[in-house]
Amino acid sequence: MADEKKPVKLPRTAKGKKPVYFDTTTDKLISMVLTLMGEVSVMRDRLDTVERLAAKKGVFALDDVETYEPAADVVKVRSERRAAYIARVLKSVQDELDALQAKDDGMNVDVVS
Amino acid sequence: MIPQKMHAMFAKPNHDEASRQEFVNDFRVHLASKVFPGTFPTYFGRVLPAFVKANGREPKDRHEIRKVMTKDSFYQLWSAMQRNSQEMIWDSVIDSVERQLPDLMDRAKHTKGKGSLTLNPDVVVPKYHTAADIHLQPGAYHTDSGPDDLAAGAIYDRGTYIYSMGGLGEENDGLGRILHKFFRKQYPDMKVARVLDMGCTAGGSVTYWSTQEPGTEFHAIDVGAPCLRYGHARAKAVGGNVHFSQQNAEKTNFADGSFDLVTSHILLHETSRPAIYNIMKECYRLLKPGGVMMHLDLPQAHGQTPLEGFLWEWEIYNNNEHFYGQLRELDMVDVVTKAGFKPENFKVHQVSSTWDDGQTPYSTENFTFPVYVAVK
Numbered sequence: 001m002a003d004e005k006k007p008v009k010l011p012r013t014a015k016g017k018k019p020v021y022f023d024t025t026t027d028k029l030i031s032m033v034l035t036l037m038g039e040v041s042v043m044r045d046r047l048d049t050v051e052r053l054a055a056k057k058g059v060f061a062l063d064d065v066e067t068y069e070p071a072a073d074v075v076k077v078r079s080e081r082r083a084a085y086i087a088r089v090l091k092s093v094q095d096e097l098d099a100l101q102a103k104d105d106g107m108n109v110d111v112v113s
Numbered sequence: 114m115i116p117q118k119m120h121a122m123f124a125k126p127n128h129d130e131a132s133r134q135e136f137v138n139d140f141r142v143h144l145a146s147k148v149f150p151g152t153f154p155t156y157f158g159r160v161l162p163a164f165v166k167a168n169g170r171e172p173k174d175r176h177e178i179r180k181v182m183t184k185d186s187f188y189q190l191w192s193a194m195q196r197n198s199q200e201m202i203w204d205s206v207i208d209s210v211e212r213q214l215p216d217l218m219d220r221a222k223h224t225k226g227k228g229s230l231t232l233n234p235d236v237v238v239p240k241y242h243t244a245a246d247i248h249l250q251p252g253a254y255h256t257d258s259g260p261d262d263l264a265a266g267a268i269y270d271r272g273t274y275i276y277s278m279g280g281l282g283e284e285n286d287g288l289g290r291i292l293h294k295f296f297r298k299q300y301p302d303m304k305v306a307r308v309l310d311m312g313c314t315a316g317g318s319v320t321y322w323s324t325q326e327p328g329t330e331f332h333a334i335d336v337g338a339p340c341l342r343y344g345h346a347r348a349k350a351v352g353g354n355v356h357f358s359q360q361n362a363e364k365t366n367f368a369d370g371s372f373d374l375v376t377s378h379i380l381l382h383e384t385s386r387p388a389i390y391n392i393m394k395e396c397y398r399l400l401k402p403g404g405v406m407m408h409l410d411l412p413q414a415h416g417q418t419p420l421e422g423f424l425w426e427w428e429i430y431n432n433n434e435h436f437y438g439q440l441r442e443l444d445m446v447d448v449v450t451k452a453g454f455k456p457e458n459f460k461v462h463q464v465s466s467t468w469d470d471g472q473t474p475y476s477t478e479n480f481t482f483p484v485y486v487a488v489k
Contacts, residue, residue, distance in 0.1 A: 010211045014249040021190070022189055030190075038133060038137065041136040088204075
């Protein structure tokens, strides 16, 4: 199984100068809104899958969803998923931080040498 | 989105990954069909009149149009969304490739089939590939994390399918189909013992060729090792027969006169001006007397209106296709003549972007690819 092997991290940001369309902050907001658009769509699809499967198999009634209370381990899983979600939406902010960090590192090297 | 055909090397997305990829596709369809058309009324309705009022004349070329259009709020917003959609393609595809990479690398080793793979770690990836990640694929074609890494190829194969909104066909090899169909229309009876495809990336095009010409020995080269590893495994998986090797098309290790036919599929616009001169010289050296070269690529600037030219060049300024600007200006007659071909043996054909009768074309109804053809 792939999951038992060493996890891989692939590059996520393309090398090259990023154009400025409005200003850097507005551009980031556009990225955030579009990413959210995508994620809402993904969530709606997933919910649609669940609803259809539930209906098809007669697994649960709608009322079961309304009265559901998550256990501690479920709360933890949801929290981790939410953290990954937030990082995805705020990727443009992280990109800038990474670039600043890279510059800082370069300057420190200069100072030391 | 029309489903892409599965094969043993396909990085199958899970539920949410598939949903994310479908969203990017649908978003891009919306941008292309509902938002992008707004650039025309924007230009003719307010940008052009304002330019004429200020200058007493119309813009003389695409560069003048770019200066004013990039300040228009509608164009800026379309452009920002288009750029984001491109980034979202790769992000959505990297999710599923990253998750399955160890498994994909295993599958590559165990997939049985024909052809071969020869890597050469001494090949230097040229500056035109390392300067910026072309069409924003993070890590581009060449970023290599280890001896079995094939991520770049797997990402490219799925990412370009979404980029083209399925327009390259369910096997994502439409460019190969277009050029092969054109080749056999031009040369129905030509015997081809050996063919070289330059800049093959994930090998979709050349692999298709190899399934259509079973008696022919196919070679394919690229500088990106992860693309070649994936390309070889994919070719095996889909029943192709191609010998992949890591080489720069500007200078290969094949002997003079090795090939009857040398092809490329959208390679030239991702190399530099001097590289294109070198590649054509190399083609001339590699061809047997009477051999043919065929390079399918993107349109040049001449023959386009200033507005068309400006719109085509969005890719240069917003999608890390910086080197496309050099191809757009090149005098191709000069290029092939300096390579050794006689000018009367060179022709640029405009080739339809369809490969089956009645098929929906790649982009717009009249879309054609220029194909540069020369006979040695």
